[in-house]
Each structure stands twice: as structure tokens, then as C-alpha cells.
Amino acid sequence: MCADTPETPASETPDYKDTLNLPRTEFPMRAGLPNREPGWLDRWERIGVYDRLRERAEGRRPFTLHDGPPYANGNLHIGHALNKILKDMVVRSQQMMGRDARYIPGWDCHGCRSSGRSKSSTARRGRTRTKVDVIDFRQECRKFAEGGVDVQRDEFKRLGITGKWENPYLTMDFHAERVIAEEFQKFLMNGVLYQARSPMWSPVEKTALAEAEVEYHDKESFTIWVRFPVLGSDDPLLQGADVVIWTTTPWTIPSNKGVVYHPEISYGVYRITGAPEDNWVKSGDKLLLADKLAEGCLGKARVDGWERIGDAPSLEGLSVAHPFAGIEGGEGEWDQPRDFRPAPFVTDEDGTGFVHCAPSHGMDEFELYRDAGMLAEVITYNVEEDGTFRADLPLFGGKRILKPNGKEGDANTAVIDALAQSSKLFARGKIKHSYPHSWRSKRPLIFRNTPQWFAAIDREVGDGQDQYGKTIRERALTSIDELVTWTPRTGRNRLHAMIEQRPDWVLSRQRAWGVPLTCFVKKGAKPADPDFLLRDEAVNARILEAFEAEGADAWYKDGAKARFLGDTVNPDDYVQSDILDVWFDSGSTHAFVLRDREDGSEDGLADLYLEGTDQHRGWFHSSMLQSCGTKGARPIRGVLTHGFTLDEKGMKMSKSLGNTVSPADVTKQYGADILRLWVAQSDYTADLRIGPEILKGTADGYRRLRNTMRFLLGSLADFSEADRVEAADMPELERWVLHRLAELDQAVREGYDAYDFQGVFQSVFTFATVELSAFYFDIRKDALYCDGDTARRRAARTVLDLLFHRLTTWLAPILVFTMEEVWLERNPGDAASVHLTDIPETPQAWRDEDLAAKWSAIRRVRRVVTAALEVARRDKVIGASLEAAPVVHVRDPETLAALKSVNFEDLCITSAIYLTNDPSPAEAFRLPEIDGVGVVFEAADGEKCQRCWKILPDVGTHAHPGVCARCDAALA
Template sequence: MCAETPDYKDTLNLPRTDFPMRAGLPKREPDWLARWAQIGVYDRLRAKAAGRKPFTLHDGPPYANGHLHIGHALNKILKDMVVRSHQMMGRDARYIPGWDCHGLPIEWKIEEQYRNNGQNKDDVPVVDFRQECRKFAEGWVDIQRDEFKRLGVQGNWDEPYLTMNFHAEKVIAEEFQKFLMNGTLYQGSKPVMWSPVEKTALAEAEVEYHDKESATIWVKFRVSGNRLFDVVEGEPHPTFNLDLQNASVVIWTTTPWTIPSNKAVVYGQNISYGLYEVVNVPEECWATVGEKLILADKLAEATMKKARLEEGMYRRLRDVGSDELSNLALRHPLDQAEGSNGEWDDPRDFRAADFVTDDEGTGFVHCAPSHGMEEFELYRDLGMLQQVITYNVMEDGSFREDLPFFGGKKIMRDKPNKKNKTNPWEGDANTAVMAKLAEVGGLFARGVIKHSYPHSWRSKAPVIYRNTPQWFAAIDRAVGDGNDTYGTTIRERALTSIDELVTWTPKTGRNRLYSMIEARPDWVLSRQRAWGVPLTCFVKTGALPTDPDFLLRNESVNARILEAFEAEGADAWYKDGAKARFLGNDVDHDAYTQVFDILDVWFDSGSTHAFVLRDRADGSEDGTADVYLEGTDQHRGWFHSSMLQACGTMGHAPYRAVVTHAFTLDAKGEKMSKSLGNTIVPDQVVKQYGADIMRLWVATTDYKHDHRIGDEILKGVADSYRRLRNTLRFMLGSLSDFTEADRVDPADMPELERWVLHRLAELDVQVREGYAKYDFQGVFQAVFTFATLELSAFYFDIRKDALYCDGDTTRRRAARSVLDILFHRLTKWLAPMLTFTMEEVWLERFPGDESSVHLEDFAETPAAWYDDALAAKWATVRKVRRVVTGALEVERTNKVIGASLEAAPTVYVNADVAELLKTVAFDDLCITSGITVSTDAAPADAFTLDDVADVAVVFARATGEKCQRCWKILPDVGTHKHAGVCGRCDAALG
């Protein structure tokens, strides 16, 4: 080409946009947050949505204590995507964030402050102490609110719900009073999980399981004779087998500290037992020659080995049948021990029990019903609790001071002993019990076992089972409120709700909660703490819980309590004169005692449906949420307590759907731990990458299963983000001066554009269905694949030539019309996930003080866009094109050509396909300067793809000159008015 050929670069319609390639999210996102607050996006959405069908996601309250962790971020971003997507699909989607503010973690922090200052919590007036707890919670609410907002979570942040707000405390008390009045509240005494360190009962949801080393002991309970007849003058009854005289039943336990509270031993009715005699002993062994032991045959060898007795050191004498066992009476190992003051001299009960197995231990189980639920239930059903319940263990886990040998010994330490790596919380009770048993000859063997053991998730200390008077909600007692549509008891209502009212994502959530509620005991409502809502009730002074009038049920008293709580909060319960104030003049003040236990915090959060969904104007019309969304651990937490609470007060579940997410692990699939140094904090991700990368990680994660996060994973997410950003940047550049005058009606568009519209119509269904099913990963993958493969790598690649080089042609205007449609759909579809970036993209095109993509709805898709016949045709076109591009890539790799426009290949297809290709500009679709379609037999060396039948390609170079404007190589270049251009470009130049 001659040197005088003009430079036509300025004549091209090149993209024009200031949209940066580099996002700079960490620095720029705070500006968009400030802008949304300034223009009041959330409030404007409420006004816009007036009259729409409401959609309410009820926020499970995080605890107001500490900075956010990765689980918080995942949870809140998922919720935000749910709310935003439902809003954009035409609902009035409301989100009221909330916080759990009462309870032990905050109380524990304030106590810590006291201890560090040498103060005792009990010396501080309770109202003053509660005020310090309130102030502490308020501070963390403010911190966490800012951290959640920084993640792009949109909601009514100015008016969140707090369980410590006065109205909330009033409603929690009111909900408790419903249990009081409907007959399901009762006071009972039974073993509950108890934290000696925190000195309170714990709910299952407040417990986590960790491996723990425990001392195990094998203990001898001596046979004292026939249980049916008294021993007369030291001689057994004539029907008693003399070879059992002074034999011992051996038990095994992992809790030596429970031996002083032993009241019985039980055996299995269908287990094979034998009488064994020790005939030889090694050194340092607690067994003695000649002693006789009764053991389950299946476990005898293992038990003897624990006592260092090998084969040959003992012998089996005979069978011991269950009928014979049923006649025996046993003595406690400490029976008649010097200095015991007769504490353990009563015979131990000995009977069969269904829960005894010969899977481990000795085939006998020692029973301390004050410290074990199975034993408690056994003796409760026998009507013998009065004989077997002990009160040996105090609230701090120490033995009562007057307990012989062990008074004051502690099961758990107040603080962990850092020198004891295997069992840092171990007190001195176990050691003392084992030493005394060895001294009196009651110890047969001992060892150590590592097993999964319950710990308080707050203090991380092990818990025990301890019998204490507590307040319970009976879940199998008929609720006297008339709301019997789903059943008459709390359990019936919950199980029916699970199956008939609630949908579950994933569906396995149904089975998990159903099995938990099906098997759970009564709900322990009381805690022995100070920071929370008290059990607002009075009991008859001096009466037993079995007294029908034990509980005061007085509507006037209840009303006075609620009125005070609404005005002053729950502190009113603790103020001077509270009892007289609430009982008023219509109840004898001396006849009743005020209860000062506080409610389980799970009752607080379980009641939130009442003061959020029911009482707030922006709550739910029927007091029931459309969805609860929390981690899978909340099947035993908030999902569970909310179900029980609501079934007790309004007769059914407070939610219509439950969505659960699993746990976030590190990049290696390990649980995150500060001690391991593998934690990833949301704030760090936001500072390094930006909140939208965190949000995109959530969107691309299969949250229903345990999932991972790490630097390499985040880098992969960031790479996907950049690819998507480039797609959007191309659209912005090509639409820089697009106006309505440029729009082309779909009916007048070329087939390629109509194929894009068809794909949009299909994708619209997929996106809406995905968002409705909370399948964010599916939605993003569908949109991302479409944007990067079908748009960037196919449609945009083809239409760049027309967009850049065409004049005012229908083809170019149609392409830009489609780009405008794509812009509106992609930005809106992605807005719930990439909140900040889609706002940036939107404002780049539609700047303005009131403009925001988050004020938009998903665009409706015309039915006319669907064209299955056209889609089928273009599936064939794209398949043939793939063979052509594959052949050209070979030539490019071999450096035969540098660009596809240097090629003019021949494509060999069958006649039907050849006719189809005649109807499209196939050379433009393949981005070649020319193409020949042939129905002849393809040469043997033609390029083919294994998965595309009957298509072959032979490469050939394009002939002619290179157009200096569009770079196509064509024969007519240089024959037109403008130098060095092809006919199309000549026309565009005018």
C-alpha cells in the first residue's frame, strides 16, 4: 500500500468510556456506601414497593460481642442477596437486622473486668451490673453494624431490633407469661448440662463437643446378700448362693467424681454374666488372690487386662443368671469407711435396665441419677427419685463442704491450668475419689480415655450433668390456648409444622430438625445469671412445685409487669419494691416469692418473631417470616428455639422456609482456629480485595456444603471478577452515545441479534428460578458463562467489526440495541451479588443524584424473544464455526497467520448444512476475510473435530489487499473513492 494512504483510525466507532480496567474497590466502595445512605436507597425502595406482596427475611440475631468472623460475612451476604433479588423480582423485600444482647458472654466480660480490678460481681447492685452489660452490648452493636454495612448489606440499619430494647424485653416477658398461663411452665429438678465455671445451666445450643482426656475407673461394689431378705446376724438367707458372698460387681465409669453420688447399679436383662475368681496377681495390682468378680462374659477379658491380669491369672467359675442377679443387694465401696459418718452405708439399689449393653465397660452401669439423664428417667419412672437424688455438687462444681473425704474438692478449676496440656480444667475431685477408693479396696483398675465431651462454647470449659431445680417448658403437655391446627402439644405442633408449613433448603435440614425435636426433652428455660429477661413469675411461699397453686397465675399482676417493662425495661424486676409493685393490692405479698432466674437467651431470640415480625410496621403481615437463613448449627439453635417458642405461643412455626449454610474452612479444608493461625477475617479481605470480591466468593460458593476460602481461592475469584468487568466495560464503551433514536425493533434485527435475545429469554427464567430457590452459585455461573463465552468470546467478537467499522447500518444499530438490552439485564441480574460494581457500571451510563441500579427491578422479557427454531439453527451454525476456529488456531500456533482475517478457508459440510450456511454471513461469523462452503468430499488431510460430525476445514489464505480501515483482506480494496479501503468502509466514509 502506498505511503499516501490516509490514517482512518479516527473514522472508526471505537469504544469510549472512562470506566477503569482496575476496580480499586477497597478505596472506592466507601463512597458508594455514603451515596446510598445520602439518597436513602432502602427507604425509597419501601416507598416504591408500597402495595407489593411483602417478602420478609427475618434476621437471626448475631451476638453483640466481638468483631465479625468469616461465618458472619457469609451469612449476612447470603441474606443480602436473598433480599435484594426478591426486591428486584417485584416483592416488597424487607430486612430488619437485629442483635442478641443478653446472656452469659457479655456478663462474663463484665465479670472479667471486675475480677481484673479486684472486685466481686456480687458486691455490685444488680441494676448497676446490668447497666454495664447494656453499655457493653451497645458498643459492639455499633461496631458490628458498621462492619456489616461495609460488606454492602442493605437494610433498616437505623432501626434494628435489639433483644435488650425495652419493648423487646416487655414482649419476651409477655411470651414467657403465655407459657405460665397456658400450663406448659413447670419447675422441676433433674440433671441438666451445667457449667461449673460459669455457674449456670446451659442449653444444647450453648454446648460444643471437643476431644477430652478423662480418667476411667473400674470400681467394685460388694455383694451384701439377698435383696429380698435382711441378713440375719451376718448370715445370708438360706436361698442365697454362698459363693456370691463377698463377691463384687464391677462397674466402669469415665466420671470418677460421680461415685460419691452413686445410689444404684444396673445390669442388662439379656446379657451373659459370669462369676470369676482371681488366682494370681502381678506386682502393683489392686486385685487380690481369691476375690470373686461378676462381669459380663463378653467384657471380662478386657476388664481383667485393665487390672493387669493376664490369661491364667483368673478363672471363670460359673454362669450368673439375671434371676440370680435380681436377688442381690450391693454395698457402696465407701460403705462403713472410717470417717464416712454413715454417708454411704445404705444398700445400693440393683436392678435391670434397658440402656445397659455389653459393648464397652463391664456390663454393669453405676447410677448417680443426679448426674445422668438415663438413670434419672429410670428412677423417675419407678417413682423412686426421692430415694436416689443427691445434692453433693454445688454450683461451682465443688462437693458440698460437709461431704466426708471430699468436701470442697472441685470437679473443674476456675481457670485452666496451662501446665496441664491434656486436661487444663481438671480439678482435684477425681484424684481424691480415686485415692479414697484405692485406700478402701474399692478400686479394681484405672486408665485414661480420649473422647468427645461437651464444653461450653463461651468459656470453652467442660460441662457436667448436675441435678438442680430449674424451670421447664413441657413439650408434651397439652397447650391450653386453642391454637390446635397443627397439634395440641409443642412437640406435635413443631413436627407438623416441619412437614406441612416449612420448605427446606437443602432438604436435609428437614430431617435434622425433625429428629432433634422428635427426641428432645423438655426445654430448660432458666439460667442462674443476672443479665437477661427474668422469669416474670411468683411462686407460693413454702409450697412444693407439685402444688396446683404453686405458680401465681394472675392477669392483673402480668399486666403490671408488662407495663413496667415497656417503660423501664427488665431492670424494673430488680428495683427496690418491685415485688410489692407487681403484686399490687390484690395479692398477699407474704404468700408469694419472686423468682430471680433469667430466661435462656435462646428464649429471647426465639421470641423475636413476636416483637419484630408481629409488632413492627415493617414486619410481616401475618407474623410469620418468609424465610429464616442461618448456619446449619442453628438446627439446634435459633431454628430450634424459634420453633419451640412459637409453637408454644402461636401454635406453629414462625417461618415458611428455612435455608441453611454449612461451615467455612481454610484452603486445606481445616476448621479455622486462632491457635492454628489459619483464620481469614472479613475486614482483611475487604481491605485487600474489596467487599465485592468477598460477595463474589459467597456467590460462587456451594454454601449448602462445607466450603473453603484462602488466598489462592480469592485470587481465582478476583480473576473471574476481572473477566466480567471487561465484558461490562466493552458494553459501556459501545453504548457511549446510544439514544432511543438508534433502537431497532427485535423483529427487524439480524438473526444473530435475535439469537442473543432468545438466549436472554432463556437466561431470564434461569436467573429468576435460581434466585427464588436461593441458588446463587447457579445464577452466577449461568450469567458468567453467558457473559464470558457467549457474549465476549462469540457475539462481541463477531460484532466488533460492525460496531467499529459500519456506518449507520441496521446491523450496527441492531447490535447496539441488543447491547442496551444486555446492559440492563446483566447489571440488574448481578446487582444482588456484585452490589458495588453494578452500581459503578450503572452510574457510568446513567449518572445522576437520584440514580441507582438498586432502585431498579429485573426487566420483563417479551414472549416474542423466544425462538426455538432459530436457536436450533444457530446451534448448528456455532458447531460448524467451532471447527473453523479450531483449524485457524492451528495455523496461528504454527505462525502461518497472525490473525483470522488473513484466512479464507473452505468448509466441507453436507447439503442441508450448506443451505443453512447460505442464509448467514458465515465469513463474518468466523471473522475471516472470506469463506467457501463446499458439499464435496473433504480431503483426507482436512481439519476435523472428533465431537463434530460431517464438518471439515481446509485452510487457505485470503487474497487481495488489506483494508486500512477494517483490516479485512479483499479483492476490491483500492478500487473505491477512498484510498486503501474496501467497499463497506468506503460507504461508511461517505
């Protein structure tokens, strides 16, 4: 406290605290979000916010974000939270900018995980899938999926996600199953459906996989070189010789049906001249090898010497013996000679120059023998759907290629041991190479050719919808380039490359749960036969009618085949088929959601699909192919892609590593708004990191923003329309704030339209915490607290009211709970909600570039003054800035004039300030980045006002003791 005036002893100085206009608000600084957020959720449900928005938005331009359906199983992980929060911010921001923004959440109920969990449940009760009735099994899967939907729906709602939660879309709804079948029938009728073989098989999931479901990871595999004895040659050079092959799949040797070569490769006959006694290759052995690869192969065999004894004679007309021919216990399984023929896919880039053929386990081999008309002779059925050898296969029955966990089984070692026993093993080793894995289970696949159904993507679609191309591929590529907006743009490149290079789409799966392929195949007919597939509109209509009423279970009921085929077709002549690929289910959602629902999309197109980058080969991919095959073009106008979630060190999250972050745990500790704020602060176009320290930093930033909102609320207590001041009548400082509001309003709207939530939040956060809290609020606290009913105070409170309405609505799509709390502090009422409010229009007339330039110069000088005062405070020359009356030397005349036109001492929060264009003395404080400004500290002259704490010469000379003229007027 400063000394009292002589006329007023200290004991008689009044306490003026109660005369100040101090902030009044019940808005707590401590948010308590974990405990309070559920109450707001209940309130929104009680007042029906989502449905009220639909009523208010009638007649507006629609905006539809179509939800990519997650699997209906398990609790949410942090990737789910990221995805749904991004979607929610899109929907809420579009709604608050004047659109009719709709969000219908959905679930994929036919995914294999539901089926797998249900199979496990069945087994626990002592039943297996093979023993249980298929409809009972499907009903159990349905029940499991229903439970998953309920769990995830509650967890999504807890994150503040708005949407039609009471009526989501489910791929297992009867109407959905009917439409999925109907969309498949379009493929059946327009000529793109055909049957062929697919080699990719998941023994873990027990089904074939499409190319889009395959990803490649490094895997260590056995690698072996195997000898096939030459048969049928009269040439002495070849008699007793062995053809050597190389493979990384020893388990395919029991299914070998031949060896192939390339007629243009140079082959030689090599004789071993020296080898250890215990070696698999002996001295005198003769071997056929590609000359380019011979040295490398022989080096693997640990031989001491070899010689090339001649060019390989003509290989045409030879055959070879299987390495297991005559093996003890083989029961004659492999005693027949094996085929030997040329093939275009053989190279001398690696291996031996010869390739062993197991057409049941390799596509090149399958196509070779298919084209030769020999499939019936070479297809084997040695490997079961779980990756085990058939039980009656000699030597290897029941051996497992891969264990259920994806680890190496005992089949490869059993085959290698048998090769050694039969003296046909040339060499062995291990190799680390890129190997196909299932996208879902992350387990290795095996090559197992099985009959599957395909959609031909390069065959002309016979539907007459050729505006964007005649084939599915053409239509998809045109849609990607011309009809879809990509955020970020790299999403276009990725999907375009995938569809440009992809093979035909495998539509069938070997499961019991899902929508069946609603087609009939004629018994005994071949895929090339014109009557192989039944194409009958009446049959199709009966199927769809039954699915609409009973769901897809109708396909499996007794008498279903006769019921669907009717009187015109003999049911005994036809067989039913497999389950439809679950990606076809989700790819068809545009039809039964966007097209068929009243709250779907007027033109059947979504404004946005929003998923992770993995969906370029998943939902984005299948939706594009499916829609292009049935309606001629894409189902979307825009695609947004986000990255994956990693831990704080950038490591992939894993339960085994203990670095996972659960959304439920975050909401319990911090509240859902902190999780939403983390999303908004992150660059979702790349992978996102999250962990305890990152969340702690997010919570700290939240508290700064909350403090800004608390100041607004406290300073606006009792504000009414009578206090409002027109922009033209405001001081320059307030008009500068309005200018910034106009700039920000444009930036916010453009940012939300571009889905740039990081840009929006950073702009608003910086404005709120730096330009407002650390500048405008800091300056205007004096007027707000100490002025009477002045024009300056009314103008400031008018600006605060304008700030309130913009900050709350700008941030409401991000901080849904906090901005509701802020809004209700000033707008109480049972039906009030910030989420029923639009972002207010901000007059562009508020923009004043000249004023902004002037205040930019003023703020630069202010930075030098405040920095100088901070040094004085640090050195304990002053305790507060109001004790100072610095001299400010300004070289630029225009800047000096600008400073003299405003109350610069108020801006610097000093009691006085002296401005001069005199050159700065040597002792003046300067900032190197701001040229031409120097500050010399001087103490303020006068006494301390007991009400506003400014030190002024006139304190104590007015009617009220111990105050300055301004405070005396306020007290009057």
C-alpha cells in the same frame, strides 16, 4: 501493514484511526474496590436507598426475610459474612423482581458471651459478680452489647448489606424484653411449664444447658472399676464379698447413694485364686459380677486366676458400704450404708452388671429415686456451679472436675487415689468415647442435676389452637411437613428428626443478664402441687407494663415482688426464679419483629429464615417450638440453610492453625464485591472453602466480567433513543442474542426465586464472558468500530443497550458496588442508583427456538473454522484471522444452507470464506466431536484495508485511498 496501492504511496496514505467509532468510557479496567466502595456506601446512606425502596414498593406483595440474631460481641468472622451476604442477595433480588423486600437486622444481646465478657470486665476493676449489684451488672452487660452492635453494624454495612440499619431489632430493647416475657407467660398460662431436674451442666458457663445446646465429641476419660462391700447378708457366699461397679466419671463416687442391679441378669460370685502381691485385687477376694461380663472385668484386674464359686443368692434386701466408709479423714461423710435395689436401666452389655447411683449427677438415677419418693435422702450438693467440690467436702474440698479451659482437673485423680488408699479400687484405665460438650464454649459438660424449668412438648397446650396438633411436638412436626418450604430439602429431614426425638425444652438458665422467667413459686410447695406456680393475669399484666417502661431490670428493683404481686397475694409466700433461656429470646423474635413492627410482616410470618446448618438445633429449632407453643404453628414459610466455612484444604478454621480468613482483610485487599462474588460462586448447601488461592481465582473471574461491562459502556457512548431498532428489523445475529436474553431472564428469575445464586451467576457469567465477549462482541466489533450509520450498527447498539440494562440488574444483587459503578457511568445524577431499579421485563416474544437451533448449528461449524485458524496462527502461517479466506466443506445440506444465509466470514472474522458441500480433502482440518465439517486454509486475496484491516480485492479502487467499499461509504 500490507503494500500500498500503486496510486497511493505509503507516505501519502491517510491515518483513518480517528474515523473509527472506537469505545469511549471513563470506566476503569482496574476496579480499585477497597478504596472506592466506602464512597458508594456513603452515597447510598445520603440518598436513603433503603427507605426510598420502601416508598417505591408501596402496594407490592411483601417479602420479609427475618434475620436470625448474631451475638452482639466481637468482630465478624467469615461465617458471619457468608450468612449476611446470602441474606442480602435474597433481599435485593426479590426487590428487583417486583416485591417489597424488607430486611430488619437484629442482634441477640442476652447471649452468654456478652454476660461473660462483662463479668471479666467487672473482675478487672476489682469487683466480682457476687459483689456487684445485679442491676449495675446488667447495665454493664447492656453497655457491652451496645458496643458490639455498633462494631458489627459497621462491618456488615461495609459488605454492602442493605437494611434498616438505623433501627435494628435488639433483644434487649424494652419492648422486646416485654414481649419475650409475655411469650413466656403464655407457656405459664397454657399449662406446658413445669419444674424438674436437668443433668447437663456447663462448669465453664456456670449454667444448665438444653439438649439443643449439647453436641458430642470424642473425649478421653478415666475409667475405673470400684468395689462396694456387701452388707446385711447371712449367706456365707456373700459374706465378705464386694459388688463391683464401673464408671467413666470417678468424680461422682463421693456423691454415691446406692448401687442398682437388674433382677433378670445372671450374676455369679467369683473368687480370686491368684494375684500379684502389689495388685489391688488379692487372692481370696470374693466379687459379685454379671456372668456375661465377668471375664472381661477380671481381665482388667491383672489377676492370675479366678473361679466361679456359685450363683449369686437373692440380692433383695441387701445394702452396700460406700468405698470411702471409714476412710481416714472422711469425717464420717460416707459411713452410712448405701442403698441396693433393682433398676430397669441396668444392662449386661458393658460394665459389670451393677451401676453406682449418684442421683445428683445422672438422670436415670434421679428418676429412679424420684419415683421411689426418696429424693430428699439421696440428693447431694457436693459440686458447685463452677465444677469444683464444695469447700467443706472431706478429702476433696475445692478439687476441680474440669479446668476453666475444659481440660481435666484434679478431682478424678484425687478420687482414684483415695479409692486406692481405701483398698476399694479394682482396676483403672482410660477410654476414648463420645462425650457431651457445650455448643457455645465447645468445652465438656458434667452431669449435675439441678432444678430447672421446662416446657413440656408432649403435653396438650391449653390454648385452643389445635388446627395443626394439640401438643408442641405435633404442631412442630406438622408445620415442618406441611407449612414450610426447605432449601435444601435435607434441612427438613434434619429438623424433623431432631424435634421428633428431642426431650422437653429446658427454659431456665443460671445467669444474671437476660429476661427473667416471670413466674412466682409458692414457698414450701412441691412441683406437683396445684398452687406451686402462681397463674394470675393481673400479676402478668403488671409485669409486662413495667417491662415496657423500664425493661427487664424492673424484675430486680427493690420492692419488685410486692409491686407485681399486688394486694391480693402475700409476697412473703412466693419466690422469684431464674433467667430465661436465651434461645427463647431469639425464638420469640417473630412476635416483636414480624408481628409488632410497622415494617414487619402483615400476617406475622416470615417468608424466609436463612442461617447455617447448626441452627437446626438452634434458632430454627427454638423458633419452631416457641411459635408452636404460643400461636399454634410455625413462624415461617421458608427455611434456607447454608454450610460452614473451611480453609482451602477443607480444614476447619482455627486461630491456632493460622488458617482463618477475616472479612475485613478480604475487603482491604480485594474489596467486598470479591467476597460477595465468592459467595455467589459457591455451593452454599455444602461446606464452603475459602483462602488466598480461591480468592485470587475469584478476582480473576471478576476482571473478565468487568471487561465485558467496560466494552458495553464504551460501545454505548452517545447512544440515544433515535438509534434504537425494533427487534423485528434486526439481523439474525442480534435476534439470536435477544432469544438468549429471553431464556436467561427466565433462568435468572427462577434461580433467584429458588435462591440458586450459584446457578444465576454461572449462567450470567458464562453468557457474558463466552457468548458475548468471546462470540458476539468479537464478531460485532468490526461493525461497531468501522460501520457508518448503518442499520447493522444501530441494531447492534440497541442490543448492547438491552444487554446493559439486564446484565446490570441481574448482577446488582451480587456485585452491589460494581453494578452501581456501571450504572452511574450511563445514568449520572445525585439520586440515581441501580438499586432503585427493577429487573426489566424481557418480552418472551424474543424467544425463537427455530432461530436458536439454526445458530447452534452455525456456531458448531464456526468452532471448526476458528480452531483451524488457531493452528495456522500457531504455525505462523498467518498473524491474524483476517489474513485468511478458508474453504469450509460441510456435508449436511441444511447446515450449509444456514451458513450461506448469513455473512459467515464476519462470524469467523476472516476477510472471505468459501462454503462447499464437496467432500473434505484428506488435508482438511477437522474436530473429532463435530462430524461432517472440514476446513482447508487459504490466504485472503487482495490488499489490506487501512481502516478495517480486511484483505479484499477492491481495496484501493474507491474515492478514499487504501480502503474497501464499506469503509469508503462510512468515510463519505
